[in-house]
Amino acid sequence: MTESYIGLDQLGRHAALPATPEDAILEKVPNPHPDARYLVRFTCPEFTSLCPVTGQPDFAHLVIDYVPNALIVESKSLKLYLGSFRNHAGFHEACTVGIARRIETEIAPHWLRIGGYWYPRGGIPIDVFYQSGPAPDGVWLPDQGVAPYRGRG
Numbered sequence: 001m002t003e004s005y006i007g008l009d010q011l012g013r014h015a016a017l018p019a020t021p022e023d024a025i026l027e028k029v030p031n032p033h034p035d036a037r038y039l040v041r042f043t044c045p046e047f048t049s050l051c052p053v054t055g056q057p058d059f060a061h062l063v064i065d066y067v068p069n070a071l072i073v074e075s076k077s078l079k080l081y082l083g084s085f086r087n088h089a090g091f092h093e094a095c096t097v098g099i100a101r102r103i104e105t106e107i108a109p110h111w112l113r114i115g116g117y118w119y120p121r122g123g124i125p126i127d128v129f130y131q132s133g134p135a136p137d138g139v140w141l142p143d144q145g146v147a148p149y150r151g152r153g
Contacts, residue, residue: 015076018084021098026106027077031068037110037139040072041065044082051121052089060092061117063144064099066109067136073107092118096128104132111136117146125149 018024044062051058062082066073081102085095096116104112109132116128127149135141 015080017080017086019087021081021084021088021102024081024084025077026081026102027074028071028107029074031070031072034068034070037067037136039065039067039139039141041142042073042075042078044079047082047085047116049085049095050087050089052091055089056121058092058121059119060095061119061146062096062099063115063117063146064103064112065114065141065144066103066107066112067139069108069110071107073103092116092126093128097130100130100132111139115144115146117149120149 042062042064044060044064047060047062049058049060050056082099088095090098096114100112100114103109111132113129113131113135116130118126118128120126
């Protein structure tokens with residue numbers, strides 16, 4: 001095992017889904033290319049949380065883009081963190097922006113954006129977008145590739 005992975009408690013082991021987002025541990029490893037500016041994209045097409053008023057499930061397609069600094073997010077720990085929202089009651093805005101801020105706190109990327117494409121409930125889709133600042137020069141930023149909601153037509 002390389003030194004980069006020493007101390008990771010979730011990768012390569014059974015790890016239970018955290019009960020809450022606050023209980024989740026976002027593990028990180030050193031950026032293997034700290035001298036390069038590049039984009040990392042995580043796509044979570046089956047994100048779920050609960051409506052804080054009705055308790056009904058809410059579903060979203062999340063796209064998280066970031067330009068690493070010294071650290072990168074270990075993907076299994078991110079998957080477990082996102083899964084911990086399954087029983088978490090939060091409005092779309094609170095979930096989307098909260099995820100962005102948690103990633104910023106944990107790894108301090110050069111830049112981060114998240115698109116929260118929430119599926120409609122009650123006939124209104126609510127999409128939430130967060131970006132930490134202007135897009136960095138020289139980094140290819142592909143479209144997030146999620147079609148706008150068109151309903152039945």
